[in-house]
Amino acid sequence: xSTQTLDPSTLPSLxxxxxxxxxxxxxxxxxxxxxxxxxxxxxxxxxxxQTSSIPTPVLMVAIYLPLQLVASTxxxxxxxxRRGIADSVVxxxxxxxxxxxxxxxxxxxxxxxxRGWKALSPSFLLQNNVYISPSTPLEYGGIGHAVLGTAxxxxxxxxxxxxxxxxxxxxxxxxxxxAVPYVRFFVQSMSGVPSVVAGLxxxxxxxxxxxxxxxxxxxxxxxxxxxxxxxxxxAEEVLRLVPDELRTGALALGSTRARTVFRxxxxxxxxxxxxxxxxxxxxxxxxxAPLLLAAGNSDQTILNPTGSPVASLPTYIFNNVALPYPxxxxxxxxxxxxxxxxxxxxxxxxxxxxxGRLGR
Amino acid sequence: MADTDVQERRNLSASATAxxxxxxxxxxxxxxxxxxxxxxxxxxxFLGAQTIPVLQTQGLSFLTTTAWDINTDPPTAGIxxxxxxxxxxxxxxxxxxxxxSLMMSIFMVFLAPKRLAxxxxxxxxxxxxxxxxxxxxxxxxxxxxxxxxxxxLLNQYLGWIPIFQNTSGxxxxxxxxxxxxxxxxxIPIVTSVTREVLSRTPADLVNASEALGCSMWTMLRYVxxxxxxxxxxxxxxxxxxxxxxxxIAVFFVLKIVFDTNWYNIxxxxxxxxxxxIVSRFGEISxxxxLQLLLAAGFFLFIMTLIVNVIxxxxxNRTGRLQK
Numbered sequence: 124x125s126t127q128t129l130d131p132s133t134l135p136s137l138x139x140x141x142x143x144x145x146x147x148x149x150x151x152x153x154x155x156x157x158x159x160x161x162x163x164x165x166x167x168x169x170x171x172x173q174t175s176s177i178p179t180p181v182l183m184v185a186i187y188l189p190l191q192l193v194a195s196t197x198x199x200x201x202x203x204x205r206r207g208i209a210d211s212v213v214x215x216x217x218x219x220x221x222x223x224x225x226x227x228x229x230x231x232x233x234x235x236x237x238r239g240w241k242a243l244s245p246s247f248l249l250q251n252n253v254y255i256s257p258s259t260p261l262e263y264g265g266i267g268h269a270v271l272g273t274a275x276x277x278x279x280x281x282x283x284x285x286x287x288x289x290x291x292x293x294x295x296x297x298x299x300x301x302a303v304p305y306v307r308f309f310v311q312s313m314s315g316v317p318s319v320v321a322g323l324x325x326x327x328x329x330x331x332x333x334x335x336x337x338x339x340x341x342x343x344x345x346x347x348x349x350x351x352x353x354x355x356x357x358a359e360e361v362l363r364l365v366p367d368e369l370r371t372g373a374l375a376l377g378s379t380r381a382r383t384v385f386r387x388x389x390x391x392x393x394x395x396x397x398x399x400x401x402x403x404x405x406x407x408x409x410x411x412a413p414l415l416l417a418a419g420n421s422d423q424t425i426l427n428p429t430g431s432p433v434a435s436l437p438t439y440i441f442n443n444v445a446l447p448y449p450x451x452x453x454x455x456x457x458x459x460x461x462x463x464x465x466x467x468x469x470x471x472x473x474x475x476x477x478x479g480r481l482g483r
Numbered sequence: 484m485a486d487t488d489v490q491e492r493r494n495l496s497a498s499a500t501a502x503x504x505x506x507x508x509x510x511x512x513x514x515x516x517x518x519x520x521x522x523x524x525x526x527x528x529f530l531g532a533q534t535i536p537v538l539q540t541q542g543l544s545f546l547t548t549t550a551w552d553i554n555t556d557p558p559t560a561g562i563x564x565x566x567x568x569x570x571x572x573x574x575x576x577x578x579x580x581x582x583x584s585l586m587m588s589i590f591m592v593f594l595a596p597k598r599l600a601x602x603x604x605x606x607x608x609x610x611x612x613x614x615x616x617x618x619x620x621x622x623x624x625x626x627x628x629x630x631x632x633x634x635x636l637l638n639q640y641l642g643w644i645p646i647f648q649n650t651s652g653x654x655x656x657x658x659x660x661x662x663x664x665x666x667x668x669x670i671p672i673v674t675s676v677t678r679e680v681l682s683r684t685p686a687d688l689v690n691a692s693e694a695l696g697c698s699m700w701t702m703l704r705y706v707x708x709x710x711x712x713x714x715x716x717x718x719x720x721x722x723x724x725x726x727x728x729x730x731i732a733v734f735f736v737l738k739i740v741f742d743t744n745w746y747n748i749x750x751x752x753x754x755x756x757x758x759x760i761v762s763r764f765g766e767i768s769x770x771x772x773l774q775l776l777l778a779a780g781f782f783l784f785i786m787t788l789i790v791n792v793i794x795x796x797x798x799n800r801t802g803r804l805q806k
Contacts, residue, residue: 463614
C-alpha cells in the first residue's frame with residue numbers, strides 16, 4: 124500500500140495563505156453569509172414554485188440547485204476568500220447527491236406502499252391464481268402460490284448453497300490450504316456472474332438435456348449459483364472473528380480438526396452463520412431472470428420440486444407489470460410490496476443478529 | 484495483516500500428519516471450496532460449447548452485425564447492437580452514478596454527523612437490497628413519465644448537442660432511462676465501497692493537512708482521493724459489472740431494437756445483451772434461436788467476468804477486507 128506524500132510545490136505558498144484562527148468565534152459576517160446563502164435560494168425557488176408553472180423537479184434541479192451553488196460560492200468567497208469556493212462546491216454537491224439518492228429511495232418505497240397497499244389483503248396473500256384472468260377484480264385471486272413457490276425455490280437453493288458456501292469459508296479460515304487466495308478469487312468472480320447467465324447455465328445443462336424440466340429444483344439450482352458467493356464471503360468474514368484461542372484450546376485438549384470446526388468454531392460463530400444464510404437469501408429472493416429461464420410460471424399452487432413449472436413472486440410481478448388492466452397492475456404492485464417486505468424483514472433480521480458481533 | 488500473524492495462522496492450519504478423519508474432512512472441504520471454480524468453468528464450457536456452432540454458421544458477423552432474422556433461410560443473427568448498447572447503457576449509468584456516489588460518500592465520511600452517516604449507511608444498504616424487478620416496476624410506472632419530461636427539456640434546450648437529438652418524438656424506451664435505472668442500481672454498490680475506502684484515510688493525514696491549513700477540497704484532492712484511488716476505481720468496476728449483467732430492470736424501460744443506436748441516448752430504442760436473452764426467450768422460435776441466445780449469454784458472461792476480475796484485482800491490491 125503506497126501512501127502518497129504531499130508534494131509541497133502543489134500547495135499554495137505560505138505568503139498566499141491568510142493565517143487561520145480556528146479558535147476565534149464565528150464572526151457576524153460569517154453567520155450572516157451562511158444564513159443568506161441558505162435562505163435566499165430557498166425563497167426564490169419557493170416564490171417561483173408558487174407563482175410559475177414550472178414542474179417541481181425541473182424547478183429543483185434547473186433553478187434551485189444552481190442558485191444554491193452560486194449563493195454558497197458567494198458566501199464562502201465573502202468569508203474565506205478564493206480558497207473557500209472549492210469547498211462550498213464540494214459541500215453543496217455532496218448534500219445534493221445525498222438528497223438525490225434519498226429522493227429516489229423514498230419515491231421507490233413510497234410508491235410501493237401507496238400502490239401496493241390497495242392489493243394487500245389476507246385473501247391476496249393466501250389464494251392462488253387459478254381461474255384468474257388479468258381483468259378479474261382484485262377481490263379474487265392472490266399470490267399465495269407465488270409465495271409458496273418462492274419459499275420452495277429458496278429452500279432448495281439454500282440446501283445446495285449453504286453447505287457449499289460454509290465449506291468454502293471453512294476452507295479459507297480453518298483448513299487454510301495452499302489454494303486460499305485462488306479460492307477467494309474464484310468466489311469473488313462467481314459473485315459477478317449475471318443472474319441471466321446462471322439461468323442459461325441451468326437451462327443448457329439440465330433442461331435442454333432433459334435431466335430436468337422447468338421446475339422449482341431447476342430454479343433453485345440457478346438461485347444456488349447466485350447465493351453461494353454471498354454465503355461464502357459473509358461466512359468467511361464471520362469465521363475470521365472467532366478467536367484463535369478457541370481453536371488452539373480445542374486442539375490442545377486433543378480434539379481433531381474436524382471436531383474443532385464442528386464443535387467449537389461453528390457454534391461460536393452460530394449467529395454469524397445464520398446472518399450469512401439470511402444475506403444469501405436476501406440476495407437471491409428477488410432475482411427474476413433465472414426463474415424465467417429455469418422455473419417457468421404457473422397459476423397453481425405447486426409443492427412438487429420437480430416435474431412442473433412453478434410460480435414465484437418475481438415472475439408473478441414480471442408477468443403482471445405491463446398488462447393493460449389496472450387490476451393486474453395493482454396485483455403486480457401488491458406482490459412487489461410483499462416481496463419488499465420479505466426483503467426488509469430479512470435485512471432487519473441480519474442487522475439485528477450481526478449487531479455487536481460483526482462490527483461494520 | 485502482519486507477517487507474523489500470517490505465520491501463526493499457517494501453524495494453526497492442518498499439517499500433513501493429520502488424523503485420518505481429518506484427512507477426509509480436509510478433502511471434503513477442499514473439494515467443496517473448489518465448487519466456485521467448477522461452476523465458473525462449467526458455465527464457460529457449456530455455454531462455450533453452444534457458441535461454437537453459432538460461430539460456425541454465423542461466422543464473426545455474429546459479433547459485428549445487428550440483424551435478428553430467424554425465420555429466413557439461412558437465419559442471420561448478430562449481437563453487435565446489443566453489445567454496443569450494453570456499453571452505451573453502462574456509460575450513461577457511470578456518468579450519473581460515479582459523481583453521485585463519490586459525492587455521497589464524501590458527505591457520509593467527512594461532512595455528516597456520525598448518527599446521520601450511520602443512518603445513511605443503512606439506507607444505502609437497503610437500497611442495494613431492492614430486487615431489480617421492483618426497480619423495473621417503479622421505473623416503468625413512476626420514473627418513465629418524469630424522465631419523459633426531462634428528456635423533452637434536454638432535447639428542447641440542448642438538442643443541438645448530437646447526443647440529445649431526437650427525431651421520432653418518442654421519449655420512452657430510451658437508453659437514457661435504462662442507463663438511469665442502472666445508475667440507481669450502481670449507486671449503492673459504488674457508494675458502499677467508496678465510503679469504506681474513504682473512511683480508512685488515516686486520521687493522521689487528515690489532521691495533518693488540516694493543521695497545515697488545507698481547505699476541505701485541498702484535503703480531498705491531495706490526501707483522501709489519492710489514498711483511496713484504487714478502492715474507488717475497483718468499486719466503480721464492481722458496479723459496472725453488475726450494470727452490464729442487469730436484465731429485468733432494463734427489460735421494462737428499454738425498447739430493444741436490432742439496430743445500432745450509436746449515440747442518440749434520448750431516442751427510443753437501444754440494446755442490451757442480458758435483456759435480449761430474456762425478451763427473445765419469451766417468444767422463442769426454436770432450438771436454433773435458443774442456441775443463439777446461449778451464445779449471446781456466453782459473450783455476456785465473458786464480458787462481465789473480465790470487468791469483475793479486473794475490479795477484484797484492483798480492490799484486493801488496495802488491501803480492502805473482503806465484504
